[in-house]
Amino acid sequence: SQQGEEDPQALSIQEGENATMNCSYKTSINNLQWYRQNSGRGLVHLILIRSNEREKHSGRLRVTLDTSKKSSSLLITASRAADTASYFCATAGTHGSGNTGKLIFGQGTTLQVKP
Amino acid sequence: DTEVTQTPKHLVMGMTNKKSLKCEQHMGHRAMYWYKQKAKKPPELMFVYSYEKLSINESVPSRFSPECPNSSLLNLHLHALQPEDSALYLCASSQLGQGVRQPQHFGDGTRLSIL
Numbered sequence: 001s002q003q004g005e006e007d008p009q010a011l012s013i014q015e016g017e018n019a020t021m022n023c024s025y026k027t028s029i030n031n032l033q034w035y036r037q038n039s040g041r042g043l044v045h046l047i048l049i050r051s052n053e054r055e056k057h058s059g060r061l062r063v064t065l066d067t068s069k070k071s072s073s074l075l076i077t078a079s080r081a082a083d084t085a086s087y088f089c090a091t092a093g094t095h096g097s098g099n100t101g102k103l104i105f106g107q108g109t110t111l112q113v114k115p
Numbered sequence: 116d117t118e119v120t121q122t123p124k125h126l127v128m129g130m131t132n133k134k135s136l137k138c139e140q141h142m143g144h145r146a147m148y149w150y151k152q153k154a155k156k157p158p159e160l161m162f163v164y165s166y167e168k169l170s171i172n173e174s175v176p177s178r179f180s181p182e183c184p185n186s187s188l189l190n191l192h193l194h195a196l197q198p199e200d201s202a203l204y205l206c207a208s209s210q211l212g213q214g215v216r217q218p219q220h221f222g223d224g225t226r227l228s229i230l
Binding site for chain 2: 030031033035040041042043044045048088092102103104105106107108110
């Protein structure tokens with residue numbers, strides 16, 4: 001079952017603007033991950049934030065995690081046309097088969113960055 | 116270029132055919148995954164292999180049969196598929212971490228069409 005809900009479902013912005021996507025989940029997590037998927041391609045891992053972390057940065061990406069609200073956000077600053085893609089959050093639970101993390105993906109946000 | 120290689124990229128088959136999807140990685144990852152992804156939807160986990168042993172089967176119909184011949188290869192054998200099985204099939208791999216669910220590395224998938 002899918003536990004992640006993302007909003008907005010679709011986002012269209014101009015190049016240079018910032019894009020913010022939100023993710024909510026339902027159960028306790030070990031970590032939360034964000035992935036990007038370009039059209040017709042596989043998913044690319046962007047960033048992982050552990051349950052004891054509140055904020056993490058990677059280049060133009062900033063991720064926050066609020067475990068009390070069971071939510072996370074992904075901020076892309078100074079967006080580029082090449083950032084056009086679908087973005088998924090994925091949660092790794094605290095339970096499961098040993099360390100083979102079962103990821104549960106959110107519904108995704110489709111981002112379009114117009115040049 | 117992705118570090119997880121999937122073949123073929125496209126596959127069209129009839130409902131009575133038998134075919135196989137292949138996945139290969141040389142990153143030394145000991146966990147490998149099969150996902151199914153429908154258009155505009157998130158990936159859905161099908162199977163997880165840990166140390167070449169099946170550890171998770173998400174109640175997938177028996178017409179899908181996974182196989183992990185060695186630590187670098189993962190196959191998905193297909194037989195008597197239904198039109199609703201048409202989708203993008205993604206393979207992924209990850210390290211087996213202690214306590215932290217590791218990021219997954221995805222291939223670009225096999226686009227499967229069932230006639």
